Amino acid sequence: MDPDLSAVDARLDALDADGYLLDADGTDPNQQYLSGFDAPDPFVTLYAGGTHLLFVRSLEFGRAKRDARADTVERFVDFAYDQRLEEHGRREAAAQVRAAFLRDHDVESVAVPPRFPTGTADALREQGIEVVVDHDDAIEQARAVKTDEEIEHVRAAQRANERAMAAAEDLIRGAGVDDEGRLVHEGEVLTSERVREEIEVTLLRDGCALDETIVACGADAADPHDQGSGPLLAEEPIILDIFPRDKATKYHADMTRTFLVGEPSETIEEWFELTDRARKAAIDAVEPGVTGAEVHDAVCDVYEDAGLPTLRSDGSTETGFIHTTGHGVGLAVHEQPSVSQRGGELEPGHVITIEPGLYDPDVGGVRIEDFLVVTEDGAENLTEYPVELTAE
Known part of the structure; x- marks a missing residue:
């Protein structure tokens, strides 16, 4: 099933954001709808014209490439996570990887749903990524x-x-x-x-x-x-x-x-x-x-x-x-x-x-x-x- 994301496109235009970002596990309905993938651990989904997935670990990588509704599937290690971890520690390394992932897809500002991890939002802002809350939850509206x-x-x-x-x-x-x-x-x-x-x-x-x-x-x-x-x-x-x-x-x-x-x-x-x-x-x-x-x-x-x-x-x-x-x-x-x-x-x-x-x-x-x-x-x-x- 290919979802109709025209409502999400319209919301991105209204919020002047480059992409829509989710950080949740596969039980989250918005995550399931946007990514077409179910995983027990949180993963990042970016919608910016296409749909792009980012996983902390490689465990779900092969299955996601096969089953997810995504244009690209990437992992933290693809953005030098191990080197960043050694140099900066876990929190900073994760923040840098997420920001690098977004910029790799030409995204400098993201819209996020009302229920979004505060830690992820704060960390992205510290990396210079603009984060704006979509209080109307365009993905839930699309799901309706x-x-x-x-x-x-x-x-x-x-x-x-x-x-x-x-x-x-x-x-x-x-x-x-x-x-x-x-x-x-x-x-x-x-x-x-x-x-x-x-x-x-x-x-x-x-x-x-x-x-x-x-x-x-x-x-x-x-x-x-x-x-x-x-x-x-x-x-x-x-x-x-x-x-x-x-x-x-x-x-x-x-x-x-x-x-x-x-x-x-x-x-x-x-x-x-x-x-x-x-x-x-x-x-x-x-x-x-x-x-x-x-x-x-x-x-x-x-x-x-x-x-x-x-x-x-x-x-x-x-x-x-x-x-x-x-x-x-x-x-x-x-x-x-x-x-x-x-x-x-x-x-x-x-x-x-x-x-x-x-x-x-x-x-x-x-x-x-x-x-x-x-x-x-x-x-x-x-x-x-x-x-x-x-x-x-």
């Missing part, structure tokens, strides 16, 4: 508009995500209930930890991985980012939020469903219906030219019309709809664009979540999340998983 290939990567991750969700749902729906109202599977109390294990194992078999998964029941579900722990209970909502990364492509998916075993309370049943209605209203609002703020408003309208608080109606509320409607998904699970009160205009190629929810520690929580790609004439829902609170 996905190519057809990227959308297929996200779609593939979502299919794996749905298989994991189905495995978890089968475990929950198939559970019995003991005398204390706890779910039981094969004679053992069913816990958040056990359901997470099922999700993670299923994803691993599909070539996906994840650092954390939310399986939150009852009061835990009232905190949108509580991972959940301990026994799962009947007649309490159970929120499952799964956001895996495909290990081959590095692209994420994201989906949330709320399940309940037994009979839901009148409040939970109402909340679920309202949240599904809010989800559909937001999806219907998504098209090119609409802002993320307008999509967020569609969700708030549903909740506020039902007399429930949102952060739009009450910025200090701790119950009701207490987060934004969504975010971009790609090489990071949370990236641009924002679907929130300050969300900007949506464009074809944007991949966004729609995840309304309601929360109260005295009731629990309900959240439903799909994610969509904005198309030329509307949007396509990349989520195929059904929305059902209780088993039919």
